[in-house]
Amino acid sequence: MEYIALKCEECGLVSILPRNYFDGYGCIECDGVVFVIGDAKIYGKRVSEMTIDVEVNTKQLDKALKKAEKLAKVVADLNMEINNLGNE
Numbered sequence: 053m054e055y056i057a058l059k060c061e062e063c064g065l066v067s068i069l070p071r072n073y074f075d076g077y078g079c080i081e082c083d084g085v086v087f088v089i090g091d092a093k094i095y096g097k098r099v100s101e102m103t104i105d106v107e108v109n110t111k112q113l114d115k116a117l118k119k120a121e122k123l124a125k126v127v128a129d130l131n132m133e134i135n136n137l138g139n140e
């Protein structure tokens with residue numbers, strides 16, 4: 053895939069950018085830490101095919117978002133545990 057979808061840990065914004073641009077990239081909205089949620093595709097010219105493509109793509113994005121949310125929770129829990137360790 054040419055593009056990747058990223059989600060911001062801070063504000064939750066999902067952004068899409070060319071894969072080769074992704075290098076230490078921060079959130080375009082708040083400069084927060086972003087993580088990759090999956091491959092992305094951008095549609096443009098063929099309007100007749102667009103509806104079907106977008107529907108499929110949205111379903112895949114939903115799946116990716118659910119995975120990302122789970123991952124974010126794991127990371128948050130881990131962060132909490134690490135912080136608690138520091139306080140002991």
Ligand SMILES: [Zn+2]
Pocket residue numbers: 060061062063064065079080081082083084
């Ligand atoms: Zn953000």
